[in-house]
Amino acid sequence: MKIELKEISKSFGPVAANTKINLSVSSGETLGLLGENGAGKTTLMNILTGLYKPDSGQVLIKGQQKEFSNPRDAIKNGIGMVHQHFMLVPVFSVSENVILGNEPITALNRINLKEAREKVLNISSKYNLDVDPDELVERLPVGVQQRVEIIKILFRNAELLIFDEPTAVLTPQEVSDFFRIVNSLKNSGKAIIFITHKLHEVIQICDRINVLRRGEVVGEVNPKKTSNSELAELMVGRSVNLNTKRKKIDPGDxxxxxxxxxxxxxxxxxxxxxxxxxxxxxxxxxxxxxxxxxxxxxxxxxxxxxxxxxxxxxxxxxxxxxxxxxxxxxxxxxxxxxxxxxxxxxxxxxxxxxxxxxxxxxxxxxxxxxxxxxxxxxxxxxxxxxxxxxxxxxxxxxxxxxxxxxxxxxxxxxxxxxxxxxxxxxxxxxxxxxxxxxxxxxxxxxxxxxxxxxxxxxxxxxxxxxxxxxxxxxxxxxxxxxxxxxxxxxxxxxxxxxxx
Ligand SMILES: Nc1ncnc2c1ncn2[C@@H]1O[C@H](COP(=O)(O)OP(=O)(O)O)[C@@H](O)[C@H]1O
Ligand SMILES: [Mg+2]
Structure with missing residues (x-):
């Protein structure tokens, strides 16, 4: 599957959040979207998932133009997003959270839940997403809640998974677990868009990197051939000194x-x-x-x-x-x-x-x-x-x-x-x-x-x-x-x- 964005533009009043953006991602590939705060990353992904309507431009799946009027449309077309701030119900179990939104709450009956639980277990073993389906979400550490969000979109048969700044809330250990998960999703044929502002992360995990600055794609780079300083410069628009200068001085009292x-x-x-x-x-x-x-x-x-x-x-x-x-x-x-x-x-x-x-x-x-x-x-x-x-x-x-x-x-x-x-x-x-x-x-x-x-x-x-x-x-x-x-x-x- 290939997902393409063509000439996408979106403004909020005077702010041009996205200007004529082109990008694409295919099955079995991790695309990095790198940009500073405010560069327009989330807006672009909200367009791709049907939360916002673009002012102009198109979304194409397998070459066919699509229009999503809400996230439900997007997920029906295989596009799911794990948001920066999770959207789980703390007092519900993992399985309940996974089916929630797929059906009305009144349909949370025993049979659905039992089926869901089975499916959660299947998904979790297939992609190394270790989680207890019966545990209450509020009892789970952040890293595990994130896995629930991933299971939730896989449950809806997502083929493209979008992660918006997924590592911002994780500890270094959780980050390496998360990277393993991303690679296993990719290797099983999913397309991934990974959003971050951390240079070493895109270099480590992505197959291709698109850099966004002030709403525009300012470069596409190969992670194997780039460096922290090249990426930083593209991202910020000027050269950035990544090596902090610290002259030695004698401590006082x-x-x-x-x-x-x-x-x-x-x-x-x-x-x-x-x-x-x-x-x-x-x-x-x-x-x-x-x-x-x-x-x-x-x-x-x-x-x-x-x-x-x-x-x-x-x-x-x-x-x-x-x-x-x-x-x-x-x-x-x-x-x-x-x-x-x-x-x-x-x-x-x-x-x-x-x-x-x-x-x-x-x-x-x-x-x-x-x-x-x-x-x-x-x-x-x-x-x-x-x-x-x-x-x-x-x-x-x-x-x-x-x-x-x-x-x-x-x-x-x-x-x-x-x-x-x-x-x-x-x-x-x-x-x-x-x-x-x-x-x-x-x-x-x-x-x-x-x-x-x-x-x-x-x-x-x-x-x-x-x-x-x-x-x-x-x-x-x-x-x-x-x-x-x-x-x-x-x-x-x-x-x-x-x-x-
Ligand atoms: N709902 C909104 N209303 C008004 N302005 C917005 C809205 N969402 C985003 N923006 C503005 O659009 C720009 C891009 O924001 P965003 O897409 O969130 O960037 P990023 O995710 O890269 O940090 C910012 O200037 C932001 O303030
Ligand atoms: Mg954002």
Whole structure:
């Protein structure tokens, strides 16, 4: 089967999301669609799956022109999409979710469910999609929920599977499982469109790559013959420096000291045990580790978001164990949280409101008992300018911004106030290359200016690029402390608990 898009254009008011796009994909092939946030990838796929009608252009399947007025039409023609945000019902089982949408809910009777369950098992064994058909979706980790979405479209006989930024929500381990699944789908004759903004992923998994920029296809490249820098340049439209420059400087005094820290997780288990570390001024200390090894709880404990069950924290020799988040913030410890949507921003709030989210009570921003809007707005415009936050205005709501701009907003807010210690957790997760370059530059500039940085990242490349020193977390403990020039293989082994 061959699916073609011919001269597709689509605008939203003044925004040309897609301009005369041509592309094609065939059975047994993985096509990569690479582009920055806002390049038009999702819009194009929403057209292909019948969610949007193009302003002009055609969709052809096996040479025949098709018009889809909704996703049902598309799936009838063998085209299915796994969306960036899953569309599953948490309180339903895997099998129930798989048949849901195929039939009215009232048809969720025993017989349908039994047949569905059988079919789910068949599909899951055929494509290595390991999942329990009877488990409730809400109990499944994100990586497994994604498999349910895949089964859901295979159940409807999809021949083309579209994945929209599928790895953005996955851990490195889940990513390799996912890649195995993609290859097994491809090898059994499915056509795949894989959307991402991560360069190494398209190089690793795709047979062909189309690069999208500002709504246009700006190049088609062969993954075997391209490089990260060629792809980055096509994507961003200018050359991008992927090698972060970090000159060596001598660290200053001890800024943060953690002694025998113990922290309990939500599941009432020991998440962090006996952690000791020191962080100096003018130093970036990287925390490497596979997600779920206590890093999240550790950072929460340092920032006052989680209670410390034993041990102590000193900041400039002052014991600040179990201080409140506000107190910690006021002392000059700033936090870039790992989940900007849940902890960093309030989506419905404007940029201005988000800028004063944790400082509204400070003298600069308060006027008697209300907010000093003028000061808040001018601070917002200042941060937007300084940290390259691109938006229509400071009154735009946060959820109108792309991921990269949201992240720059959080970073700008935290770094614009009194700061001695920056705790940055996953600072570039789900962010485009241009913004990664920018954010890395800001973190290094902070360190050069004398700030201590604690960098928590599950991206080993990021840890290696930025850190002056690295500690590795495994099962809640620090299992290794390594200099920044350590062989990545050794760091990777330590992340799996293997220390030589
Ligand atoms: N429903 C919509 N209404 C208005 N503008 C939209 C809509 N969907 C997308 N856009 C705009 O179209 C452009 C392309 O967006 P999108 O296709 O989501 O890009 P990508 O998936 O590559 O990040 C962006 O400028 C975005 O703001
Ligand atoms: Mg998108």
């Amino acid at each position: 001890v800024l943060l000291k953690v002694k025998n820290l113990q922290v309990i997780s939500d599941k009432k288990e020991k998440a962090v045990s006996n952690v000791n570390l020191k962080l100096h001024e003018k130093e970036i200390l990287g925390i490497a580790g596979v997600q779920g090894n206590g890093q999240t709880e550790f950072i929460e404990a340092l920032t006052g978001l989680r209670k410390i069950s034993s041990g102590e924290i000193f900041y400039f020799d002052r014991n600040c164990t179990n201080f409140t988040p506000r107190k910690i913030h006021q002392m000059g410890i700033k936090h870039i949280p790992e989940d900007r949507q849940k902890q960093g921003l309030i989506n419905e709030f404007s940029i201005t409101e988000n800028i004063v989210l944790n400082t509204y009570y400070e003298a600069d921003f308060s006027k008697n008992i209300s907010l000093n809007w003028n000061n808040a707005r001018s601070e917002a415009t200042r941060v937007m300018k300084k940290f390259d936050v691109r938006a229509n205005s400071e009154s735009s709501p946060a959820n109108n911004l792309s991921g990269g701009n949201q992240q720059k907003l959080v970073i700008g807010r935290e770094m614009s106030r009194k700061i001695n210690l920056l705790i940055a957790s996953q600072p570039t997760r789900g962010v485009d290359v241009g913004s990664i370059e920018y954010i890395h530059g800001q973190i290094i500039a902070a360190r050069n200016a004398g700030i201590g940085v604690l960098l928590n990242s599950t991206e080993l490349e990021e840890i290696i690029a930025l850190s002056d020193r690295i500690v590795v977390f495994f099962e809640g403990k620090i299992v290794a402390e390594l200099p920044s020039n350590t062989d990545p293989k050794i760091i990777g082994l330590a992340m799996a608990g293997v220390v030589t």
